[in-house]
Amino acid sequence: MSRTEQQGRRVFLKKTATAAAVAIAPGVMLHALPAAAAPRVEAVSGKIRWGMLIDASKCADGCSDCVTACDKENGLDLVDMPAGAEEALWERQRPRWIRQVKLKDNLSGKITNLPMMCQHCEKPPCVDVCPTGASFRRADGIVMVDRHICIGCRYCMMACPYKARSFIHAEVAEKLTHTPRGKGCVESCNLCVHRLDNGESTTACQDACKHQAIVFGDLNDPESAVSRALKKYPSVQIRADLKLNTGIRYSNV
Amino acid sequence: MKKIHFSEWGIDSPRYWGMLAVLGSIVAIAGGAVYYMEHNGHWVTGMTNQVVWGIPHVFAIFLIVAASGALNIASIGTAFGKKAYKPLGRLSALLAITLLAGGLAVLVLDLGQPGRLLVAMTHYNFKSIFAWNIYLYTGFFAIVAVYIWFMMDRRMKAWYKPIGIFAFVWRLLLTTGTGSIFGFLVARQGYDAAILAPMFVIMSFAYGLAVYLLVLMFAFKADGRELGATLLKRLKNLLGVFVAAVLYFTLVYHLANLYGTENHAYEAFILKDGGIYTLLFWGGWVLVGGLIPLGIIYHPGLGNTRGGIVAAATLVILGGFATVYVIVIGGQAFPMAMFPGKTIIASGFFDGVNGQPMLYAPSLPEFLLGLGGVALVLLLTFIGIRMLRFLPATLSDEVADPHHAKP
Numbered sequence: 001m002s003r004t005e006q007q008g009r010r011v012f013l014k015k016t017a018t019a020a021a022v023a024i025a026p027g028v029m030l031h032a033l034p035a036a037a038a039p040r041v042e043a044v045s046g047k048i049r050w051g052m053l054i055d056a057s058k059c060a061d062g063c064s065d066c067v068t069a070c071d072k073e074n075g076l077d078l079v080d081m082p083a084g085a086e087e088a089l090w091e092r093q094r095p096r097w098i099r100q101v102k103l104k105d106n107l108s109g110k111i112t113n114l115p116m117m118c119q120h121c122e123k124p125p126c127v128d129v130c131p132t133g134a135s136f137r138r139a140d141g142i143v144m145v146d147r148h149i150c151i152g153c154r155y156c157m158m159a160c161p162y163k164a165r166s167f168i169h170a171e172v173a174e175k176l177t178h179t180p181r182g183k184g185c186v187e188s189c190n191l192c193v194h195r196l197d198n199g200e201s202t203t204a205c206q207d208a209c210k211h212q213a214i215v216f217g218d219l220n221d222p223e224s225a226v227s228r229a230l231k232k233y234p235s236v237q238i239r240a241d242l243k244l245n246t247g248i249r250y251s252n253v
Numbered sequence: 254m255k256k257i258h259f260s261e262w263g264i265d266s267p268r269y270w271g272m273l274a275v276l277g278s279i280v281a282i283a284g285g286a287v288y289y290m291e292h293n294g295h296w297v298t299g300m301t302n303q304v305v306w307g308i309p310h311v312f313a314i315f316l317i318v319a320a321s322g323a324l325n326i327a328s329i330g331t332a333f334g335k336k337a338y339k340p341l342g343r344l345s346a347l348l349a350i351t352l353l354a355g356g357l358a359v360l361v362l363d364l365g366q367p368g369r370l371l372v373a374m375t376h377y378n379f380k381s382i383f384a385w386n387i388y389l390y391t392g393f394f395a396i397v398a399v400y401i402w403f404m405m406d407r408r409m410k411a412w413y414k415p416i417g418i419f420a421f422v423w424r425l426l427l428t429t430g431t432g433s434i435f436g437f438l439v440a441r442q443g444y445d446a447a448i449l450a451p452m453f454v455i456m457s458f459a460y461g462l463a464v465y466l467l468v469l470m471f472a473f474k475a476d477g478r479e480l481g482a483t484l485l486k487r488l489k490n491l492l493g494v495f496v497a498a499v500l501y502f503t504l505v506y507h508l509a510n511l512y513g514t515e516n517h518a519y520e521a522f523i524l525k526d527g528g529i530y531t532l533l534f535w536g537g538w539v540l541v542g543g544l545i546p547l548g549i550i551y552h553p554g555l556g557n558t559r560g561g562i563v564a565a566a567t568l569v570i571l572g573g574f575a576t577v578y579v580i581v582i583g584g585q586a587f588p589m590a591m592f593p594g595k596t597i598i599a600s601g602f603f604d605g606v607n608g609q610p611m612l613y614a615p616s617l618p619e620f621l622l623g624l625g626g627v628a629l630v631l632l633l634t635f636i637g638i639r640m641l642r643f644l645p646a647t648l649s650d651e652v653a654d655p656h657h658a659k660p
């Protein structure tokens with residue numbers, strides 16, 4: 001199966017990659033890996049807080065590259081419509097981690113495009129309500145679901161102010177090893193945690209965005225690109241009134 | 254006061270077994286529906302990533318809320334020492350248990366992973382009100398079971414009142430807990446209201462009593478026991494008070510929402526342009542579940558007939574379902590205000606484009622699961638009153654209420 005091959009290839013590349021970025025093909029860059037990348041054995045530390053700044057003014061109308069990239073990276077494109085399902089209904093039931101939203105200002109009529117996904121709240125309501133603790137926040141700020149203890153109660157979906165979560169409504173035949181997925185569980189954007197845990201430092205959506213609308217990195221490191229951008233441009237949290245201290249920030253909304 | 258005798262339900266066997274067979278088949282059909290939904294996944298239901306709780310939750314929450322309310326009758330007898338209610342206590346406690354069992358069964362069988370119930374029992378997140386509810390529900394079963402035992406066992410008479418009070422406090426906690434499931438969802442405008450938890454308590458009073466009245470009247474009629482008019486009148490007046498209280502809380506809830514500008518859009522949705530939700534609010538919640546039963550109960554003629562009382566209680570239950578539907582589904586259908594001052598004009602994930610509500614069309618299997626829960630409640634109740642002495646041999650006015658004035 002080609003997908004496993006791809007997986008194997010990535011691991012292989014990772015093993016051979018030493019310091020600098022590796023060019024696989026013209027225009028395709030695999031990002032730099034620290035030479036001593038053995039992160040799987042280390043516990044995730046709170047020294048890092050992963051986050052993003054999304055510049056809505058750069059996000060292009062009609063573009064959905066980040067969505068496509070996320071679907072592919074996390075195997076969402078492998079979730080097929082079950083035979084006999086009604087298409088319109090299925091569209092509302094299929095999982096999505098990131099989505100394009102187009103806004104119009106009620107006063108000025110100004111149009112804004114932006115991607116929405118899990119905002120990786122510092123005080124995540126989804127984690128607060130989850131009865132089993134399947135919804136959890138890692139020390140490095142990533143909020144995700146442990147699919148082994150999720151009972152599929154969907155309370156987290158009720159609690160999330162950003163509608164960021166998806167319930168898996170059908171059996172999934174094919175899945176990626178790094179993104180296990182099971183019928184009856186809830187999931188959402190995990191900031192490509194498998195990449196980060198392998199020592200990479202970008203997300204699929206960020207890589208895919210030709211317009212550089214997404215800057216990703218460590219919010220705790222003042223020198224990171226995202227911290228510098230946050231310092232430079234005014235930014236907001238969506239629904240800042242809820243005081244969730246989101247890891248995803250937006251500018252020019 | 255005369256000593257009260259209790260006896261097993263004495264309807265003839267063919268009728269009893271016939272009823273069990275009918276109810277059992279409904280439960281079996283619901284079992285089939287559950288298998289179908291769990292085997293395929295939730296895509297065969299009307300639930301989506303936008304409306305994540307559907308009809309099963311409406312049934313489950315109604316039954317759970319009614320369960321704690323059904324215990325009220327027993328509490329009035331024990332905790333508040335009203336003699337006339339004492340003989341009614343056993344059935345009230347039994348119904349509390351069976352209603353809760355039915356509601357929980359529906360809730361659990363609608364989980365994405367019902368097989369992981371054990372996980373829910375062993376992994377707790379103590380911040381989660383849902384996890385607390387697991388304790389509240391299990392505790393409720395245990396306490397009410399002990400309560401029934403003490404009511405039935407004369408040797409335990411000394412403990413009967415303390416456990417009754419304890420059960421009463423627990424039931425208040427339980428309904429508050431159920432109401433809080435919504436109260437904690439601050440992101441959703443329909444639920445972000447402190448009044449929701451007390452409103453659930455008062456709703457439980459009304460629904461629990463309505464169910465109790467119907468079951469009591471049916472059980473007594475079926476084996477020819479006497480049910481005094483004075484007692485019945487008391488119960489129906491009590492129902493009237495509860496129904497009026499629900500309406501009052503409804504009013505306060507919406508007035509409070511109208512007071513806060515940020516909730517105007519939600520209010521407009523429920524009160525005037527929410528389509529089915531507006532219809533169910535005015536037609537179901539207010540009219541069928543409130544004004545009409547009140548009209549019947551306090552009507553000088555109708556209110557004193559058994560038919561009138563049965564009709565009023567039935568309407569309260571139907572209106573109750575509409576109420577829970579508006580709260581559970583309506584609260585989800587209303588798009589969340591993610592971007593104040595802006596309108597979403599396109600979205601890849603159905604974010605309420607142009608303020609449109611989320612769509613939800615309930616499917617048949619979901620309904621069957623809910624109905625199965627109701628059938629389970631009746632099945633367990635009938636088996637209970639047949640096997641053990643839950644029913645007083647008579648509730649004629651002389652027995653039930655020694656002080657009542659002879660007409």
Ligand code: SF4
Binds near residue numbers: 118121124125126
């Ligand atoms: S955005 Fe939603 S899913 Fe993500 S952490 Fe916050 S509450 Fe949880």
Ligand code: SF4
Binds near residue numbers: 134135153154157
């Ligand atoms: S659906 Fe899963 S992750 Fe969400 S609250 Fe329930 S158990 Fe937790």
